[in-house]
Amino acid sequence: MISKINLAFSQCKKENRPALLTYTVAGDNTKKKSLEILNAIAPYVDILEIGIPHNTPVADGGQIQTSAYRAIKNGIKVKDIFKIVKQFKKNNLNKPVILMGYYNTIFQLGERSFLKHCKRSDVDGLIVVDLPWPENKNFANKCKKQSINFIQLLSPTTSDIRMKNIIKDSHDMVYYISMLSTTGGRLKVSAKEILKNYNKIKKINPKQNVVIGFGITEKTISSLTKADGLVVGSALCKTISGALSRGTNPVRTAENMVKKLRSKII
Amino acid sequence: MLKLKKGVLLIDQHDKNYMYGGKFGGNFIPETLKKPIEDLTNLFGRLRYDKNFIKERDYYFKNYVGAPTPFIKLENLTKHLGGAQVYAKVVSKANGGAHKIYNAVVHALICKRAGKKYIVGDTGAGYAGKMLSMAAKKFGLKCKIFMGAKDIKRQxxxxxxxxxxxxxxxxxxxxxxxxxxxxxxxxxxWVSNCDTTHMAVGSTVGPNIFIKICAWSTAQISRELIVQLKEEFGGVPKKLKLINCVGGGSSAAGFWNEFIDYNKSQVELIGVEAGGPKNSKLHAAPLTFGSKIGILHGAAQYVIQDKDGQIGETSSISAGLDYPGISPLHCFLKDTKRARYTSASDEEALQAYKLVSKLEDLSPSLEPSHAFAEAIKIAPKLSKDTIICVNSCGDAKKDRAIITKRLGFFR
Known part of the structure; x- marks a missing residue:
């Protein structure tokens, strides 16, 4: 069966545009609000990444840390995150959802139990930031057996041979990290440079869906539209933080931003 | 039960995934760090067997760090406690005042070999940071130290x-x-700057290579001690107890390195964690209080956490021990039952400082004061032919304000 993630990419290809992926943190700033945000932005987004907040996130920059700490402070638990996904899917049956987080969350619940919860709440894919290849092989296979996409990351430091191996062991999507940075850094390399690496990945397997993330904002997104997909995370979290501190509605603010992002890639 | 291999260095007892006993350690790291960590692993793998590098290390350990640090008998404390003979390995006499200098010097030497000009590190008590800044200055490297705002205030x-x-x-x-x-x-x-910058993790924690480099560096302490024991007793004593505080675990790993293969009935290894304030539920003692295995800073270890895997809050009077996790090496030593782990409260550490500094010409920082607390507890119950050696791995100067506030004096 073709995965919803794959379907989303083929639809975008038909429309001759990159897929728009967003990242928001589950439970930011509350369970209810984060669900409302997902529902509000979903019509303009092709794939939704939902962050599992963790309090020692070694690969996340300030924006996502702020969102994650806020969500944890407001009481989000792992099991609530599955409830949020399940609720979201009630109104957005065909919209793919990817959970993104750190391995300790999965390890504490147990891999089997975690995947069972994913299955029950109709999670389409997983990104585990600190479980790289080849250590991830075993868990990636468990995901595959449950028809859950295990999405691997590639970075500018990934060697050619490693890149080939990772792509060989990949499911329906890989995620290229645009630059040496945690999430939310200023885009410090040129679009040309990013696309050069992107093309290298595509050359290894032209059919593989490759998305680019890190440093993508309203300003930078239109320079990278050649990619199969583009992820906006920190910029969105920052917008939500901004709305919260101003006392304005984070749901509408996020929705407006995503609308704008969408208009820049069509 | 997990088993240790004889004749293999503790740091090398991992499997192909860099896990000790199949459970502890590993490299749970973002993709971006795979390459720099692989490069560093290869570089250190070469350097540790490179005669010139060893010569260089030994030169700086002798002429810059000041090896060997003293091994002294604490006559008055021994008399006062009336049991085992109590000795101290006064590692705080090393240049800079603590064991962190070994790891800092080795990292600076590696950084130079890697052709990098920038070095960064973390610090809790500030010793790892201070030593790295010293080594950086010595070897002409630009240095950045990351330190918690709370620790900046208290150290x-x-x-x-x-x-x-x-x-x-x-x-x-x-x-x-x-x-x-x-x-x-x-x-x-480091994720953002790994192309130009070398990272030095301040203890035996983090991705595997940092555990290895750190324990390999601090092993100098036990290399010296074994010679000093032979000079003092004509050999390794029949009943020896090596007591060391453990936070991340770098000084204990170095203090025990040469003694791992000894039978534990001859050489007992005792690690003392930070038990935190007496009337508080908070502590920094994951081994003593039975924390579950989790992933922290790239390695699997016993770590204070909740059932969702959020890392838990800790509390200790000693900034250097105030860490929710513990080196995978110590997790492995615990599960193989080679070492025994216990804890001392803030108050016990302060009382130990009070007694030791009163009776001896020694002013141990709050970290080794935890180890002295255990020595004070057990020495009276032990026979006179038992030798206790405490690693006095840090000097109390940095704790002057805290000790003065809590005890009303500072020695």
């Missing part, structure tokens, strides 16, 4: 030293604003 003397050595202190305001957040922030910085 001012070490911060002053870092600045004097020309290092930049980056305050970390996230989370609990202590060591755990400093390590995270330092790793994040």
């Amino acid at each position: 001012k003397p070490n911060c002053d030293a870092m600045r004097k050595n020309g290092a930049e202190i980056v305050p970390v305001y996230s989370g609990s604003q202590t060591l755990v957040d400093a390590v995270s922030e330092c790793m994040r910085y």
Whole structure:
């Protein structure tokens, strides 16, 4: 069966545009609000990444840390995150959802139990930031057996041979990290440079869906539209933080931003 | 039960995934760090068998760190306790005042070999940061130190030293604003700058290669001790207890390295964690209080956490022990039952400081004061032919303000 993630990419290809992926943190700033945000932005987004907040996130920059700490402070638990996904899917049956987080969350619940919860709440894919290849092989296979996409990351430091191996062991999507940075850094390399690496990945397997993330904002997104997909995370979290501190509605603010992002890639 | 291999260095007892006993350690790291960590692993793998590198290390250990540090009998404390003979390995006499100098010097030497000009590190008590700033100055490297904002406040003397050595202190305001957040922030910085910068993790924690480099460096302590024991007793005593405080676990790993293969009935290894304030539920003692295995800073280890895997809050009077996790090496030593782990409360550590500094010409920092607390507890119950050796791995100067506030004096 073709995965919803794959379907989303083929639809975008038909429309001759990159897929728009967003990242928001589950439970930011509350369970209810984060669900409302997902529902509000979903019509303009092709794939939704939902962050599992963790309090020692070694690969996340300030924006996502702020969102994650806020969500944890407001009481989000792992099991609530599955409830949020399940609720979201009630109104957005065909919209793919990817959970993104750190391995300790999965390890504490147990891999089997975690995947069972994913299955029950109709999670389409997983990104585990600190479980790289080849250590991830075993868990990636468990995901595959449950028809859950295990999405691997590639970075500018990934060697050619490693890149080939990772792509060989990949499911329906890989995620290229645009630059040496945690999430939310200023885009410090040129679009040309990013696309050069992107093309290298595509050359290894032209059919593989490759998305680019890190440093993508309203300003930078239109320079990278050649990619199969583009992820906006920190910029969105920052917008939500901004709305919260101003006392304005984070749901509408996020929705407006995503609308704008969408208009820049069509 | 897990088993140790004889004749193999503790740091090398991992499997192909860098896990000790199949359970502890590993490299749970973002993809971006795979390459720099692989490069560092290869480089250190070569250097540790390179005669010139060893010569260089030994030269600086002798002429810059000041090896060997003294091994002394604490006559008055022994008499006062009326049991085992109590000795101290006064590692705090090393240049800079603590064991962190070994790891710092080795990292600076590696950084130079890697052709990098920038070095970054984390620090809790400030010793790892101070020593790295010293080594950086010595070897002409630009240095940045990540330190929790709370620790910057409580360990001012070490911060002053870092600045004097020309290092930049980056305050970390996230989370609990202590060591755990400093390590995270330092790793994040390295993710963004790994092409130009070398990272030195300040203890035997983090991705495997950092555990290895650190324990390999601090092993100098036990190489010296074994010689000193032979001079004093004509051999390794029949009943020897080596007591060391453990936070991340770097000084204990170095203090015990040469003694792992000895039978534990001859050489007992005792690790003392930070039990935290007496009337508080908070502590920094994951081994003593049975924390579950989790992933922290790239390695699987016993770690204070909740059932969702959020890292738990800790509390200790000693910034250097105030860490929710513990080296995978110590997790392995615990599960193989080679070492025994216990804890001392803030108050017990303070009382130990009071007694030791009163009776002896020694002023141990709050970290080794935890180890002295255990020595004071067990010595009276032990026979006169038992030798206790405490690793006095840090000097109390950095704790002057805290000790004065709590005890009303400072020695």
